[in-house]
Amino acid sequence: LQIDDLVERLCQGDPRALARALTLVENRSKDAREILSRVFGHRGTSAVLGITGPAGVGKSTLADRLAERGRALGRDVAILAIDPTSPLTGGAFLGDRARMDAGARDTSIFIRSMATRGHVGGLAGAAFEALFLLEAAKKDIIFLETVGSGQDEVEVAAAVDATLVVLAPGLGDELQAAKAGILEVADVFVVNKSDREGADALAHDLSLIAGERPVRRTTATTGEGVAELLADALRIAAGRAGSRDRRLMEVWLRDVLSTTVRDRIRESSWEDALTALVAREVTPYEAAERILAEL
């Protein structure tokens, strides 16, 4: 009954219901499964824009400005920031407070930070489930912000319509930092902090690897270039409408599968297997066979 109510309000776009449902998803509670199952029939029409790049390039500020621009265009927008932070405390170390301030400026922008909490599976399935909930809440534009380490971006790229790779001058070895993984998934390159020294050189270097992909310059703190960037991103996203669904389903299914297997393994058979491994009585392959046979 409570879930009925929550689902109904969520689908009407109620931010409190959305926030509550996201918490359930983040905690991987059973209620989350129930909610997701109920809204699963929904087919989203959101434009989902990935924003990634190394730490310190101003991704959060840029996401805020893009969201504000989306609002100015009359769109219902949300920011989902995936935080590859502490598995121990489950919280962000720094920066969250700045983020909340930005959110407070325009309460009609739904902002959510989500820790990945050291889940096995990289950028945890929780992120994909959260994305699905935001779509069910009928957001027009969803910004999915991640710190670019190269690994997770591949999965993120599978779940978004367009990926903005953000870099900034003065960060040291910018291109070195932006490992091939994130350069390859880029649909638009962004030189943020473009009023700083080195922006020209960075834009030039990027243009060499960008091919036909646009290289945009922004200064998120002043809003310079943000409108043009959003227009680019939405145009690319619109050109791909529909193709994302299958990819999202694929990464989501893969995650649900491994979570399900893990949940089914009895604590005792896991401990037995580990003890046998440490004693070198079985190989990891044999131990895995044993565990699977018991399922």
Added chain:
Amino acid sequence: LQIDDLVERLCQGDPRALARALTLVENRSKDAREILSRVFGHRGTSAVLGITGPAGVGKSTLADRLAERGRALGRDVAILAIDPTSPLTGGAFLGDRARMDAGARDTSIFIRSMATRGHVGGLAGAAFEALFLLEAAKKDIIFLETVGSGQDEVEVAAAVDATLVVLAPGLGDELQAAKAGILEVADVFVVNKSDREGADALAHDLSLIAGERPVRRTTATTGEGVAELLADALRIAAGRAGSRDRRLMEVWLRDVLSTTVRDRIRESSWEDALTALVAREVTPYEAAERILAEL
């Protein structure tokens, strides 16, 4: 027969056999399983030191210097650099050439770069298997170098004896970049490029969060502080000898389990499930149940 020979030479520390075995592991070939099964009885006595931190702080150079110092102490050393790079090309974008040059300076240091290739499972199990092979090859010190995004470091920390978290001044928001995940797994903090402006401030900031953990200053390009850092790391590693094995077995088993499950799923039933998901005929949870029932 070829495998017999390879395993024998590997256990004698032959670098060519080791390189070949690592390639098989990286490609996740069946031969790799066979090799790992044969050397699995081995109990490593290597000191495994994790080196992590944001891109651009000079981790590779520092790892090279630490390895050279290890050589100078008469130890057999190896560097395993985990590269969260392109799943498309499987190679590093920049920096590999510089790395090879460093390796060429002292051919007795075994250096291996390993791409994670977008494996589901974050820092892929291949890394743990590679570590096991390096131990079987009786390396005295193994440096495991990763780019710190926060997520993978948790798994890496489980597989090493001591974790060095490397930062450098002048990278922008250093502490912001070093997300809580990597700060928490640190056993030693390293301020590299310590001849640069801002090094004092960074060392001071780190000392505030370091607690009783040492904060070391190094300049990898000149070798300054490297000997002291290696001494610190080896002392910590020695104090923990033995406790790593169970943790390594745990992450390895988890990886083998999910790989095994994935390998068993027939292509056709995976495609059927995806089609049903896209058509919204089943939820991901129902699809996962169906697939598992077929196994």
